[in-house]
Amino acid sequence: MTDDPFARWKLTPVINASGTMTGIGASRVPDDERAAVDRILAAFVDMDELQSRAGAIIARVTGAEAGCVASCSAAAMTQTIAACLTGANLAKIEALPTVTGERRVLLPMGHMVNYGAPVDQAIRLAGAEVVPVGTAAACETWHLANALAEGAAAAMYVVSHHTVRENELPMDVFIELCREHGVPVIVDMASEYDLTGPIALGASAAIYSGHKFLSGVTSGIVAGTSDLIRATYLQHRGIGRTMKAGKESVVGAMAALEMWEGRDHAAARRAEDGRVALWMRELADIPGLSVAPHADWTGNPITRVRVTITPQSAGFLAWALAERLAARTPRILVRDDLIERQEFYLDPCNLTDEEAAVVAAAIREEAERFRVSRDGCRASWSDIKRAREAAILAWSGAGDAS
Numbered sequence: 001m002t003d004d005p006f007a008r009w010k011l012t013p014v015i016n017a018s019g020t021m022t023g024i025g026a027s028r029v030p031d032d033e034r035a036a037v038d039r040i041l042a043a044f045v046d047m048d049e050l051q052s053r054a055g056a057i058i059a060r061v062t063g064a065e066a067g068c069v070a071s072c073s074a075a076a077m078t079q080t081i082a083a084c085l086t087g088a089n090l091a092k093i094e095a096l097p098t099v100t101g102e103r104r105v106l107l108p109m110g111h112m113v114n115y116g117a118p119v120d121q122a123i124r125l126a127g128a129e130v131v132p133v134g135t136a137a138a139c140e141t142w143h144l145a146n147a148l149a150e151g152a153a154a155a156m157y158v159v160s161h162h163t164v165r166e167n168e169l170p171m172d173v174f175i176e177l178c179r180e181h182g183v184p185v186i187v188d189m190a191s192e193y194d195l196t197g198p199i200a201l202g203a204s205a206a207i208y209s210g211h212k213f214l215s216g217v218t219s220g221i222v223a224g225t226s227d228l229i230r231a232t233y234l235q236h237r238g239i240g241r242t243m244k245a246g247k248e249s250v251v252g253a254m255a256a257l258e259m260w261e262g263r264d265h266a267a268a269r270r271a272e273d274g275r276v277a278l279w280m281r282e283l284a285d286i287p288g289l290s291v292a293p294h295a296d297w298t299g300n301p302i303t304r305v306r307v308t309i310t311p312q313s314a315g316f317l318a319w320a321l322a323e324r325l326a327a328r329t330p331r332i333l334v335r336d337d338l339i340e341r342q343e344f345y346l347d348p349c350n351l352t353d354e355e356a357a358v359v360a361a362a363i364r365e366e367a368e369r370f371r372v373s374r375d376g377c378r379a380s381w382s383d384i385k386r387a388r389e390a391a392i393l394a395w396s397g398a399g400d401a402s
Helices: 029-043 048-061 074-086 091-095 119-123 141-149 170-182 197-201 225-238 239-243 247-262 265-283 319-326 353-375 381-393
Strands: 014-017 064-068 104-108 129-133 153-160 183-190 206-209 220-224 288-295 303-309 331-334 343-346
Touching: 014 353, 029 247, 029 303, 048 064, 048 247, 064 074, 064 104, 064 247, 074 091, 074 119, 074 153, 074 183, 074 220, 074 239, 091 225, 104 119, 104 141, 104 331, 104 353, 119 129, 119 153, 129 141, 141 170, 141 247, 153 170, 170 183, 197 206, 206 225, 220 225, 225 319, 225 343, 265 288, 265 353, 303 319, 319 331, 319 343, 331 343, 331 353
Parallel strands: 014 331, 104 129, 104 153, 153 183, 183 206
Antiparallel strands: 064 220, 206 220, 288 303, 303 343
């Protein structure tokens, strides 16, 4: 029997030009981290002790007082909110999602986004009441001050390319106003490089994904004040039990943080920039397709390539090209968040140089196929939206793995 999961279970390989996306496994895990996880999987460990050791590493790397590991960032959001509702009161922890006392959690309306599931749902799971602050395209100081004056158990701030950046209340102002009212702030930094900023600004907790830029196995890393972290960890005696982190997640997060400390970030950036240069060079002369370097939306030190399609010249729509790439073997997946604007992005961070070259060649080949077939403009954006919903609902748990 082969130990290759792709051959053994008939899985389709993927070339990931989209970035650190949960839906395709987030990131490549380095050998050293996999070795640490493999060693703990073959052994037993006191989980309280393991989490305590993880907390020390998290505190060192982030500058926080303490830390703990959840099963993922979404679970970490729910558990930190729960901690704000219960503190370390074990009876209240067991009673959730029934809440006694204050249960309002403030969230800028422009941060009420979907990262694969709604942010506000992760908050509501704890039994909290989500209070949107401001409007989608304007969160001002007076909006937050008024909401704080009415009382709150906590406030959440989301840093993500999904959020509405127009008239967004800066993080430092948000945290400062909340602290003036004694309201703890939880900052969701799931896919961000900055491991120290929110804590330095006074956030009560910051949440990071262990399996995105940190390149670990699936986990959610929580850094924060000692009291809040303790209450967050204690949620495993209540609703956190349904989303507990296993020994492999905790050790994976610890190894990922230690590797991040010793990583040659400049060398990694040079390698990524080399892939960007390849794409800029190889795709520049395709009719109807333009390429440009694009800095990360939230300021992470990564450059992507924005690919913009002019359908009249290219003979195809952006989503038609993305679908053709995804239908190849191996599948080639691009970052398509803004594809309705006739643009998508190529992300270099989870590719080898060889894979980057395959991506460039495939885009050129598919563009030529459209030029010959002249069928690249048939499906409208409305058609695509309907087809995406149908694809979600078509999933079956009875696929052929024989």
